Amino acid sequence: GQQVMQIPQYQHVQEGEDFTTYCNSSTTLSNIQWYKQRPGGHPVFLIQLVKSGEVKKQKRLTFQFGEAKKNSSLHITATQTTDVGTYFCLVYNAGNMLTFGGGTRLMVKP
Amino acid sequence: GAGVSQSPRYKVAKRGQDVALRCDPISGHVSLFWYQQALGQGPEFLTYFQNEAQLDKSGLPSDRFFAERPEGSVSTLKIQRTQQEDSAVYLCASSLVGLAGEQFFGPGTRLTVL
Numbered sequence: 474g475q476q477v478m479q480i481p482q483y484q485h486v487q488e489g490e491d492f493t494t495y496c497n498s499s500t501t502l503s504n505i506q507w508y509k510q511r512p513g514g515h516p517v518f519l520i521q522l523v524k525s526g527e528v529k530k531q532k533r534l535t536f537q538f539g540e541a542k543k544n545s546s547l548h549i550t551a552t553q554t555t556d557v558g559t560y561f562c563l564v565y566n567a568g569n570m571l572t573f574g575g576g577t578r579l580m581v582k583p
Numbered sequence: 584g585a586g587v588s589q590s591p592r593y594k595v596a597k598r599g600q601d602v603a604l605r606c607d608p609i610s611g612h613v614s615l616f617w618y619q620q621a622l623g624q625g626p627e628f629l630t631y632f633q634n635e636a637q638l639d640k641s642g643l644p645s646d647r648f649f650a651e652r653p654e655g656s657v658s659t660l661k662i663q664r665t666q667q668e669d670s671a672v673y674l675c676a677s678s679l680v681g682l683a684g685e686q687f688f689g690p691g692t693r694l695t696v697l
Binding site: 503518521570 | 618624625626627674676682688689690691
């Protein structure tokens with residue numbers, strides 16, 4: 474079956490430092506979505522990537538889809554305390570199976 | 584406009600009881616998803632509806648779990664003879680388009696089975 478791994482599981486950063494989370498799949502993906510879940514909250518959609526090698530930016534967030542469409546990354550530049558939360562990837566494979574990664578929990582020290 | 588709503592927000596059940604969890608999706612959204620999220624884990628897919636048709640129920644963990652969306656709007660997730668391992672947050676999400684659209688999540692129902 475489809476396996477999705479997100480690394481790291483946890484990341485502590487000092488406010489102002491950069492942060493990156495990686496999402497790796499065992500199968501080729503048709504597309505990938507990223508969500509953010511604040512503590513006690515529900516997942517909120519951030520972005521969708523569809524094309525091989527695609528890069529999208531949202532202010533301090535940069536999302537990338539790998540050339541082989543098996544992995545993706547989310548990079549945050551100069552983290553702020555408002556970035557605290559768990560970042561999940563949601564992957565879709567060619568068979569329309571959808572699977573969430575285990576998430577990366579980001580903690581930011583002010 | 585209103586987002587996805589779920590009720591109840593919290594449910595405590597004794598082992599062996601049946602429970603019913605309700606999801607009101609965003610009006611006009613075609614797709615509806617149910618997920619189970621254990622503490623500290625990512626959401627696990629349970630089932631997917633397109634309008635009233637249940638197109639995928641491969642994630643339902645056992646035949647004690649049943650979901651329906653009879654009129655293509657409100658959906659109910661029913662768990663029969665609850666077990667302690669069913670304790671989790673049950674999330675509902677809806678999407679305007681098909682399977683791969685942006686999903687809008689409800690606040691979830693936290694189920695605790697004693």
